[in-house]
Amino acid sequence: MRPEEADEIRTLPLFRDCADAHFTTLLERGFLQRFPPGLVLIHEDDPADFLHVVVEGMVEMVTSHAGRETTLGFVRPFGTFILAAVLTDQVYLQAARTLEKSRILMVPAAAVRDTMRADPAFMTAVTRELATAYRDTVMELKSQKLRNGAERLANWLLRHERDGAVLIPVEKRTLAARLGMTPENLSRAFATLGACNIEVQGPKVLLHDRGALEKLAKPSPLIDDVST
């Protein structure tokens, strides 16, 4: 791992408060691996062996059942995933798949649990991280139950807006799954938001009138202040 990456990981909320020695141990017991795009890192229903930290690239959390599949979230540097399964020593509820060439730090579950026992500050950080992941999921569930497709898209755009534009970092079909709709319907949702003066140029979306978009999206900190 490059030193500046170790530094980045060190400053994550999950790791920033634990003792130097414990942090070093976690890194030493972990593996930093490269993966090609489209590779399935973990499968649903597998026992939880590793805490994963995305160092480079992007990972998609997916789940399938009875022939249907949906995306539950994306993880980008320097996000983590599968913490809950590691803690309860249970099976994964979601699969993880790389969307691009990625480098992932894999910390053995036992190392995480050992460090928690040894380092109260780390235990506290784990608890906070979990609470945050939990709240994010509650917000996602609220969004799913209380909004329609166009509203979910509008809020996603507002969250990712930067200088009046959004660069969609994944294929549109993947974004559609993330938002809980089909690719066809995502296209139509974009068309609907045309009334709010948005303009789609391939992966780039221009928000010419943020006010109009907000009027339709009705963003709320109780749904949209997700940490990821």
Place this chain on the structure above:
Amino acid sequence: MRPEEADEIRTLPLFRDCADAHFTTLLERGFLQRFPPGLVLIHEDDPADFLHVVVEGMVEMVTSHAGRETTLGFVRPFGTFILAAVLTDQVYLQAARTLEKSRILMVPAAAVRDTMRADPAFMTAVTRELATAYRDTVMELKSQKLRNGAERLANWLLRHERDGAVLIPVEKRTLAARLGMTPENLSRAFATLGACNIEVQGPKVLLHDRGALEKLAKPSPLIDDVST
């Protein structure tokens, strides 16, 4: 509080491992209150002041946005709620409302945080409880995104089946909100499940053919093994 209720709380996963002295302190700093049915215990967007333990009765977790409202879950004795908001010292993402006459133990957030700091076993239990709540919510989200209404109802029935029958503990309209549909559509979902030989008698549902119901419901431990 009646002694046998204190005992029940003591045996909860959240409290069973903490030291006697700490448990006593938690109870002493807490308030046991009675509430009439239909009372709003906490509002969305309020700061998190108390961890709540339902000692008697039943509580509904609800959320509303832009004129719509939905139910995220029920809490029955001896379940807890609002742990995540207490830990991160943030506002509530959900409101809580009594469905019946209820008695609630309210433990000040500061007491919870103090005890966590003082008692590693309690901290571990909190972490485990949070991880479980998180996993339950992920399962709920999966159910919402991967199943239709009749399937969600079928699985709910299978989870609550007892001796070939289910006694619905709430008004049907409330169950409908819990399952993410309108009361009208819940009625129709029951009608649909008539093909699987279920029989509705007011709040009582008879499952004459569990096999047929399972064939439609396709229950999965990765969606339906919720702890609550």
Place this chain on the structure above:
DNA sequence: CGTAGCATTGATGTGGGTCAACGTATGTGG
């Protein structure tokens, strides 16, 4: 009794899924 709230049923509308066709971009092999 009379009234209010809930469950159910029917009629109808709409959001979103499905299926098919087509355009476009990218990449491959001749």
Place this chain on the structure above:
DNA sequence: CCACATACGTTGACCCACATCAATGCTACG
């Protein structure tokens, strides 16, 4: 360098699940 293949995005036609609206019956309760 060009034909071709492949995959993605978009659009249109159609259908299904679910919401909405309205009417009716039932039950509980004052």
